[in-house]
Amino acid sequence: MEESNDPEKKILDFAEEMNSTVQVRASYENLDEDRFITEEKIFRDPVSVRFNKPKNSFTKRRRKSEEEDDDADEDKKKAKLCSEDMVLDSDEIIRLRNVSRQEYVKNREKKKVEALRDEIKDEIMVSDGVKLTEKEEIEFRYKKELYELIKQTEDDDDVDEYRIPDAYDQEGCIDQKKRFAVVAQRYSERRSSMRGVTEQEAWEDHQAQKGTVRFGSKDKKKVIDGYEFVFDDLASFVEESSEVKTGRHRGCYSRTVAEKAREERELLPIHAYRDELLKLIEENQVLVIVGETGSGKTTQIPQYLQEAGYTKRGKIGCTQPRRVAAMSVASRVAQEEGVKLGHEVGYSIRFEDCTSDKTVVKYMTDGMLLRELLTEPKLDSYSVIIIDEAHERTLCTDILFALVKDVAKVRPDLRLIISSATLEAKKFSDYFDSARIYLIPGRRYPVEKFFRRLPEVDYLETVIRTVFQIHQTEPTGDILVFLTGQEEIETAETKLKLRMIDLGTKGSEIIISPIYSNLPTELQAKVFEPAPKGSRKVVLATNIAETSLTIDGIRYVIDPGYCKINSYNPRTGMESLLVTPISKASAEQRAGRSGRTGPGKCYRLYNVKDLEPTTIPEIQRANLASVVLTLKSLGIQDMFNFDFMDAPPENALLKALELLYALGALDGNGEMTKVGERMVEFPVDPMLSKMIVGSEKYKCSAEIITIAAMLSVGNSIFYRPKNQQVLADNARMNFYVDTEKVGDHIALLRVYNSWKDVNYSTQWCYENYIQSKSMKRARDIRDQLRGLLNKIGIELTSNPNDLDAIKKAILAGFFPHSAKLQKDGSYRRVKEPQTVYVHPNSGLFGAPSKWLVYHELVLTTKEYMRHTTEMKPEWLIEIAPHYYKLKDIEESQPKKTQRRREKARTLKVDTNKKKAKR
């Protein structure tokens, strides 16, 4: 929204915004979603300066209007709020502008002080591991003391002394022991000097007295400078929820585990709906269930069905999008039923089948059910299929929808339950021929939401300010910040630490915990350690914290509203990660993360009404080669008219068909070939599975499955910490040293074999800057692939010294990914008019080979080939004579792809014809 100076327009804009918020709320209420959720509040930009008045900036204020009209009806109140808000708003802006002008005069002085501060910081960083000489030491201490003195005189009301936390070691890492010692020391000092009043309390009181303008409703006190929170009276909501919560835990002590479990089951919200639910399932073949968080649907519904006798007809299968979810839910249910996990209740995930003949309630990942469908197309052993978390729309669930919908038609006895969040329920119902929607209320704590109307210029800066404002004005509880990626998390961490130095030691310590999936496991574990008493944990997380893992103790969420989304461009065959605004659904999910263990608060740095309702489903932005092969294997001929809930882009399907045809998995009629049938056994990308199948000819299947496993793990094999990049790179290059040029594929093979030679040592991984987690995963995948080789009758043969044979096997799957060196050092794809570059992390970077085969293309700052290996051009013709002709390798002029496109089109026409015949 554009800011205008016209006050009337402002009011109108604001009113409009209010209306839309109300409407959103109303629609939630229809679905009984908003029971405990408070209305979204607005918080505004903290205009005040932070260095020069760090304390004054957190002034408690109280707004008159909110004290008056408790009983006024909602609309009236809002109108009033918004007009007063506007008056206050412009007054406030004028005042703050004046302040800001005055500050400008002081700027020079301030800058001097800042320069001094920077010097101190630099010194801390530069001294990196080097012991200071005595003279330097004295000089440094002098600077420090000088700065502290200035700080003290600046803040005349400052009761604390400024101190650089000495918990930081030379690398800027935190020595936790030292830091906690500091915390403890500070607290004991305070206890004696302030007679039991904590520093925080004293400071808050002090600030409260100083406040000039007061506002905030009478029940809500804390308001931070610049952030104007617009509050409603929420007391009743808060009470309601806490009542429910205490009820749940009442009388649960000193009971046996089984009794307790049963009692807890009966206290779940879903319990009241049990009979009605069973009746509906009996009467309707497909049922869409909107089960809110905390309703107990995932654990209870399968048990109800079992009690009602459904397991006599067959198993109850419940899919989850994540492995851990499948495992933990199964374990919980086994415990509730008092059976051993893997007996009546079990789970099945890749690499781990914890089920037996007895198993009647089976939790599994969605991909696992998809695999099962390949061998059991009618799902005969199941009586009920529950697709949980359907709203997440993973690639696998989207395909499952279509398949189970089909199966349901031929199996009237099969029951389908689709469990979804509110927003998509209607869509699911429509897709499943107007299936009934049944709503089960959840139970959770209220989450207050604050939002900013205008998008941020520098959201990281606002995030950091908000962290400190929460830290200094809100009661205990940890803070969770959603950021987009590793780099941003690292930046935020540095900034937070610097700001901590700036602000001195106000209040308690902040413990910063980063978490993202590429972080080594040992470091990930730290995020779950509770913060020491009196300190506050600030978790900087990627999307991993949105659904995949839950951190206890989070009470505040700061959500800038962005995440990275992978999208595949079928035209160029390139993947890229884009920073994208999140969807409304994601925003809700993120906010909910603050209300898991108690009432929470969520600070949104955006306006939720600017967001799309849901994220684009994965099926519309993924490489579909694997999907198409799976569907073909299930006998689905016509991809273009397949009943997808959201159809993937047509050119993505076309591209996938083209590729599968080129690989020989499909014949000219679009039917599965023998090769295709072998390929589909391997749960990897079709090019990889073709490579594996092709390795039989070159007698190097042992090497090839290793390479395939290493490539499947992704690019998280090599660990490259920020401060040891040179060492890490050197360690990596060790795997490339040889008499002849070694490509990335061969290097990966060597990494694996070296690891195997040292008996899969974790220590070896550390020493070589390799992530042991990734290596273990590669071993799991390799073991699985080896088993499947056996299944399709390919012998495991090793041919370690014939690199040419290995390269030829790679080409058997990856021949479409060929590139030729250009005069300017760039590469050009042989069959596509596309310029590409060797990735700087490749061993072949800076050591050009004329012809390359690459694993994948990624678009970052340039079009990069990731994982490249040298090859000979004549191999292309030897291995893929149907794809390459002599003229392709004689001159690397871009070739027309017309012929292949035509072929693909005939495929499409053929399949259409077939469908018409049927």
Place this chain on the structure above:
DNA sequence: GAGCACTGC
């Protein structure tokens, strides 16, 4: 010299 959201089989 670039930069790796997150899952899943």
